[in-house]
Structures are given as structure tokens and as C-alpha cells.
Amino acid sequence: MSTLTITPGAQRTLKNHVTIAQTVRNSFSMAARGLIKIRRTPEQLIDVTVQPIIFTLMFTYIFGGAIAGSVADYLPLLIPGILVQTVITTSVVTGVQLREDMDKGVFDRFKSLPIARIAPLAGALLADTVRYAIATTLTFVMGFIMGYRPGGGLGAVVVAALLVIACSWAISWIFAFFGVIARSAASVQGISFLVLFPLTFLSNAFVPVDTLPPVLQWFVNVNPVSHLVTAVRDLANSAMFTSDAWISLLGAAIIVAIFAPLTVRAYMKKA
Amino acid sequence: MTYSSDWAVEAHGLVKVFGDNRAVDGVDLSVRTGTVYGVLGPNGAGKTTTIRMLATLLKPDGGEATVFGHDIRREPQIVRQLIGVTGQYASVDETLSATENLVLFSRLNGLSRADARRKSTELLEEFGLTEAAKRPLKKFSGGMRRRLDLAASLISQPPLIFLDEPTTGLDPRTRAQMWDTIRRLVATGSTVLLTTQYLDEADQLADRIAVIDRGVVVAEGTAGELKASVGSASLLLRLADPAALERARHAVLDVLGVEAVLTPEAGRITAPMSDPDSITDLLIRLRSDGIAVEELAVQQPTLDEVFLALTGHAAGDDESAEESPDESPEGPTAGATTSPRPTTASGPTTPELENAR
Numbered sequence: 022m023s024t025l026t027i028t029p030g031a032q033r034t035l036k037n038h039v040t041i042a043q044t045v046r047n048s049f050s051m052a053a054r055g056l057i058k059i060r061r062t063p064e065q066l067i068d069v070t071v072q073p074i075i076f077t078l079m080f081t082y083i084f085g086g087a088i089a090g091s092v093a094d095y096l097p098l099l100i101p102g103i104l105v106q107t108v109i110t111t112s113v114v115t116g117v118q119l120r121e122d123m124d125k126g127v128f129d130r131f132k133s134l135p136i137a138r139i140a141p142l143a144g145a146l147l148a149d150t151v152r153y154a155i156a157t158t159l160t161f162v163m164g165f166i167m168g169y170r171p172g173g174g175l176g177a178v179v180v181a182a183l184l185v186i187a188c189s190w191a192i193s194w195i196f197a198f199f200g201v202i203a204r205s206a207a208s209v210q211g212i213s214f215l216v217l218f219p220l221t222f223l224s225n226a227f228v229p230v231d232t233l234p235p236v237l238q239w240f241v242n243v244n245p246v247s248h249l250v251t252a253v254r255d256l257a258n259s260a261m262f263t264s265d266a267w268i269s270l271l272g273a274a275i276i277v278a279i280f281a282p283l284t285v286r287a288y289m290k291k292a
Numbered sequence: 293m294t295y296s297s298d299w300a301v302e303a304h305g306l307v308k309v310f311g312d313n314r315a316v317d318g319v320d321l322s323v324r325t326g327t328v329y330g331v332l333g334p335n336g337a338g339k340t341t342t343i344r345m346l347a348t349l350l351k352p353d354g355g356e357a358t359v360f361g362h363d364i365r366r367e368p369q370i371v372r373q374l375i376g377v378t379g380q381y382a383s384v385d386e387t388l389s390a391t392e393n394l395v396l397f398s399r400l401n402g403l404s405r406a407d408a409r410r411k412s413t414e415l416l417e418e419f420g421l422t423e424a425a426k427r428p429l430k431k432f433s434g435g436m437r438r439r440l441d442l443a444a445s446l447i448s449q450p451p452l453i454f455l456d457e458p459t460t461g462l463d464p465r466t467r468a469q470m471w472d473t474i475r476r477l478v479a480t481g482s483t484v485l486l487t488t489q490y491l492d493e494a495d496q497l498a499d500r501i502a503v504i505d506r507g508v509v510v511a512e513g514t515a516g517e518l519k520a521s522v523g524s525a526s527l528l529l530r531l532a533d534p535a536a537l538e539r540a541r542h543a544v545l546d547v548l549g550v551e552a553v554l555t556p557e558a559g560r561i562t563a564p565m566s567d568p569d570s571i572t573d574l575l576i577r578l579r580s581d582g583i584a585v586e587e588l589a590v591q592q593p594t595l596d597e598v599f600l601a602l603t604g605h606a607a608g609d610d611e612s613a614e615e616s617p618d619e620s621p622e623g624p625t626a627g628a629t630t631s632p633r634p635t636t637a638s639g640p641t642t643p644e645l646e647n648a649r
Contacts, residue, residue, distance in 0.1 A: 037369045130377065
């Protein structure tokens, strides 16, 4: 400790606010931590690897014949739908893991550091985009194996994938909020799925909307998930960046604008 | 606003309420810059809660506090630039290695990638963790974790360091190492505010001590003042010849002016020791009387005695322990053994004789 010399408190130049540049820097440092954690605990990736494979197989062969007449005809409809559903579902895990993480002592240290308050949260969420990328890639690969040939070409598929990942990141703020306010990790999962199921199943992800009763049709059409599914279909199948894509991005921005401040505030209040 | 450099911490009437439990109920603390301040108390006394409020981890429900003149409520971000916090349980990331932890915290403290690496290597070396740098933290011993935890607190070289029970649960050897580390820290000019359940720890390290119980400071002062308020230590003599006991008792009565207690079977004599200086006189008298002393020891007042004297109840019989992280595996009275611990002057560890002053 001989090398240390302490600058007295009164002689330091200090500021009571955090700049945006520092916020971004802190968040990326936290994201780097998240990536190391993912690398250390690869078993946490089971859901994002197994779920796309099983769900895609299951839904394609169960519903394919009934809904679209054949598996081949169903794939262009289903793959974008199942993609959105899978990736949004895996974003629930973000909230659950955040809850578990916050119960550990290291979050105390994060709070005691002169860093942006949002950084530990934003970093964790940012690192989880890796999970969404894995789920997205696997879903498209599964579709390809089963015979899905996206009409939009590879470029459009990549754009569609990025759109899904961005929107899921936004939605994960909702689950992060549950993660911060919930008492236990198990209850986060409970609340989250309660929100998630109506949102993903009451959409155009699996079935054509016109087969639904009028009341449901109304909900499905306003459901932001439907817009995202449509946007992905338009992109992957015909390389069109439609108004649904813009609506999805707008919806994502609104979710972040509401839930990020709510989450940070709840996080700061929590002891 | 006054930027005081004299006081590292000034707290007035801090209050924190959890439900209907007033965990901290009006705590006043003044910690002078460059000193070690010990907050002594049993589990659930409100030590951790107080530290968490001062470290901006918890918002106080009442009262005021400043760190180097900066209000903990209005200027939390400034306070955070001036402090380092080391918790009871290692607050480092268990899934990361030691190096990864230090690099992360260095980066968060604004160091560049290269500087962060350099700083981590430096700190690992300083805390004797270089060999374990890449090992998973799950395989770290309790002492190694504490050291890493402390290392992480020192990255920004904060002028004020909070140590929340730095040695709870450590074995005696590791504990002594931790004490050395803390002493070296103070030598660099840091101010340290530490909490502890152990009287001897506060005694060893702290310049001033506040005894806290049920959320209230019940006594404050130097270790000496504190002990004087509690009652004196007692002197224990074992004579080579038990037959000389009665003569020794007379000598004690003459020189110290107090009545000694005899234990004839063991050839021992115990006397309250209010004035350590007169011990020399007693020893000279014993020598001139031809009474050979085989063992000389001083019994410290234990934490139990301190608490009993200050609060009227024993340490740890407070059932409303609210701070869950405060639960140490050894229980509240682990440091304060119920039986007195004599320290022989001829034994391998002698510093306590000196501490009896």
C-alpha cells in the first residue's frame, strides 16, 4: 500500500451528475460483465437453444397441415411468428436473472460507485441481446432446414432479425421492471408469463387473423406483437420495410421510455 | 455550504425505519479525517443500516449526514466519488475471476482498458492474490474474498472507506492479516469507518469508538474512556509458591488499595486494576517481599460486560434483529467469550497487557 497516496476529500474536483457519455461507457462495462457471465454459465443458454428447435418443429408439423394446408405453405407464415414469440419469451429470463443477480452483494457495490444508476440494469439487458441473437439465428436455421426459403433474401432476413432483437430488448425492460419490484425470481416468472401469453398468442403469430371472432380480431390488430410479426414477415418474405416495422420501432421506443425510468426508480428505492 | 476537511463524516439524528422497527433511531456520529472510527454493537443494533445510509445505499428516513461536507441526500453522486464500501459479505461478482472483478470495477471507476489491467495486477499483488487471479471466486477462502473485496474498494483510492464487519467469520490468523491491511490503509491517509461485534477489534484498530444498541449510540469515546466507563480490567497473578498467597494479598491491599480474591488451589490471586501504573509498584513490592510470580495476566472486560454495563442487557439478547445480512454464522457473542480470556505476559501474544491502559 506504500504506492498509494490519498488525495484529501476537500481537494478533489467532483460533480454531482453523470454525463450521457459516462452513462453509455458504464453500461457497456456492465454489458461486458454480462457477457463474461454468459460465457461462464453456458447452461443458461439452454432455453434459447432448445426452445427455437423444439417449438419450430412442433408448431410446424402440428399446425402446418391444418392452418395452411401443407408444411411448406405454413413456413413463411409461421417462422416470423414463432421467431417473435420465442425471442420475446426468452426476454422474460432477463427479468428473472436480474432479480437473482440483484440479491447478490455485488449490486451493493454497484450502487456505491459513482456510476450512472441505469448502468447495471442497461448493461444486463444489453448483454442479453446475445441470447436473442442466438434464438433468432437458430429459428431461421431450423426453418431453413425444414424447407423455408425467405423470399426477401439474406439481407432482409438480417434486418428482420435485428428488428426482432431490438424490439425484444425494449420489451425486456418490462420484465426487468417486474424483476426489480418482485420479491423472488419465481414470482417474476409468474407475473411475466401472465403478461406474455395473451400478448404472444393473441396475435397473428400462428394463425390468420380473419379466422378469429370479431372481439379477438380487434385485440389482435392493435397488439404490438402483431405489428412486429407482420413487419418481420414483410421483411423476410418480400424484403419490404413496411409501416408495421415503423410502428414496432415506435412501440419499442415507447416501452423503453416508460419502463426504463420506472425500473431505474424502483431499483434505486429498493434497499 | 461549508467544505469541511476536518470531518470525514458528520451525522446528526439519523433515522431508518423498517415497517414498525426503528432500526436506526437517531444516530449521531462525527468522524475526524485521517482516523479510524469503530462502531461497535451486537447483531441487529443498526450498524449495517447506519453504514448503508452513509454510503448512499439507503435513504435515511430522518436526520442529516455529510461526507467531507457533502450532503448524502443532495449530493449522493459526489459522496460516491469519495467513499469505498466493503460489506460483511464479499460484494464482488462470484461468477467472475478476481482479475475480471477488479478490471470491471476499474473500468466503472473511469480507468482506460490498459490502466484497468495495470491497476488490477497492482492490487492483486498488493493483496497477495496474484496466484489466485484467474481462479473462480467460488474456490476462494473467506479471507481471500475479503481481501479482494477490500482491493475492489481501493481502486479509486477513496479518502473514506466503510468496512462493515471486516473480520466477521474469519479465523484468527486471517483476522490479524486483515487488521494489518487496515492499519496500512490508514497509514496512507485514509479515513476508516468500521463496524464490528468485537471489542478487541475496535480496541486494536479504532481511535474512537461508538457503542450502538437498538439503533441508538449508547456510548462514545476512545477505547480507554469506554473501558473506564464500563469498569476496570482485572489483574491476575499466579504465584510460584501458593503458601505466599496471604502475603501477596497484603501486598495488593497495601499498594493498590483493593481487596484481592484468592484461589488457593491454583495459587492464583485476582484484583481489580483501576490504575495500571501502580502495577509496577506492586511487582517491586512482591520482589522485595520475596514472592515469586509465575504468571501475570490482565483480564479485559468482555463485550458482554461492556453491553451489560452500558445497556443493562446482554449483547445478543435483542430478538428484533432486522438486518438479515448481519447474521453471522457464529452468533452474536462469538467475539465476546463468556468466560474471561486471560492473556499471559509470558505467552506468545502480549499486546493486550498494553491495551489494558
